[in-house]
Amino acid sequence: MKNNKCIFIVPYFGKLPNTFPLFLKSCEENPEFNWLILTDDTSEYNYPSNVKVIKKNFSEFKKDIQKHFDFKICLDSYQKLCDYKPVYGLLLEKLIARYEFWGYCDIDVIFGRISDFLTEDILSKNDKFFQMGHCTVFRNTHENNRLFMRKYKGALEYKKSFTTNKVTTFDEVYGDSIDIDDLFAFYSKKIYKRNVSFDIQPGVLGFQNANYDYNEKKYLYELHYWNKLCVWDNGQVKRIFVENNEIKTLNYMYVHLQDRKINWSVKCLDTDQWQIIPEFIKPIDLGKITPTKLKLMLKFNIDFNTLDYFCLRSLAKIKHLVVK
Incomplete structure (x- = not known):
């Protein structure tokens, strides 16, 4: 697998968790994959070559997201940021253009060997991989990166989510709320649903x-x-x-x-x-x-x-x- 196959986009604001060095070591053991961390934490870490960092604060990141919408978004807490995870592919489209896939993940995780589970065969057959917010991957296409904005049974679910400060779990499958997985299924996109975590x-x-x-x-x-x-x-x-x-x-x-x-x-x-x-x-x-x-x-x-x-x-x- 090429090292420009997939990139995970991880905004994190505030002090990074104490297990972050172990997260980085587990990333280093997956050289075929890349990570982009956006953070305002200025602490010194030993970042491996496949993990890049952009220094940015929460207010700046909120402004970057707001530029993509003609209505006022609600984003007043770090917790609410999870609803905006499906936006990252559009938000950073130019930065990730060379990658076939992009995803989001949490940093309170320790990775195993990702390529044992996201094999070339599995990647070639699907547009979306996994259904939980702590790790989801998408095929990086113009259509997929904008699919979150399409109507679901006549309603703009993303607008409902982005105009309330309540966390709606738009980024993952949970309960009865409509999420990004529902939209991919509604538009007949192939989803790899196996839970490997x-x-x-x-x-x-x-x-x-x-x-x-x-x-x-x-x-x-x-x-x-x-x-x-x-x-x-x-x-x-x-x-x-x-x-x-x-x-x-x-x-x-x-x-x-x-x-x-x-x-x-x-x-x-x-x-x-x-x-x-x-x-x-x-x-x-x-x-x-x-x-x-x-x-x-x-x-x-x-x-x-x-x-x-x-x-x-x-x-x-x-x-x-x-x-x-």
Whole structure:
């Protein structure tokens, strides 16, 4: 795959999350893909060659978006920015002209090997890939980049979304609201819908995968999740577990940390294998892991400060207390 195949556009304003260096390392391990970060964070980071940065503040970015519309847009918070993600292809059309595909993603993710999931065959057959706001990809065409502005059953859904400060999830499939996926389907565009992410459920101590059921319009939560260990292994995101006294593996395109406040060891930047456990990321030597050792790790490898925090928070809800 050529290194100008796909670019992810990621505006982020305010202080970048503490796991950002791990995000960058996972990007570096995907040289066929590129990222464009627009941010006002002036902190020093070791940006790999496939990640470019444009310094821009939130007010400037809002003005850039406003120029494309003849009505006053509502964009008064960082949270509302998610509704405008489908606009990025049009907004930065000249900058991304050489790419066949573009997308948007969150930065509270750690990527695995993207090309294992977005293969040449899959890319050649579809116009839109994935349905969640934390990672979506489009074929970069004049029509696709403007499709968000077309009518859906007679209504301009984008205008409804862009004229309210309420977050409408226009960028992803969720509930009954009309979104960019509905528009692509309405105009007979081919959509690749397979979920390839390990999307961690927020507010739960363990790493529970949350898959959205698009037919039922609700999340389906993984039942047996304490018996799996999430790892980053030489550029691949995996969950490993023991079955019939053998170590089994589940592969993902990325793990979505869902804004968790996670500490991590700086040694991860110089190693190729990490264990990603609730609230901590640190190096691991997977070559030394046996089924017996993995069972012990899964039983005891938990950050007890985090456990105390979750227990106190649960107690506060029960007793209607405020825990500072």
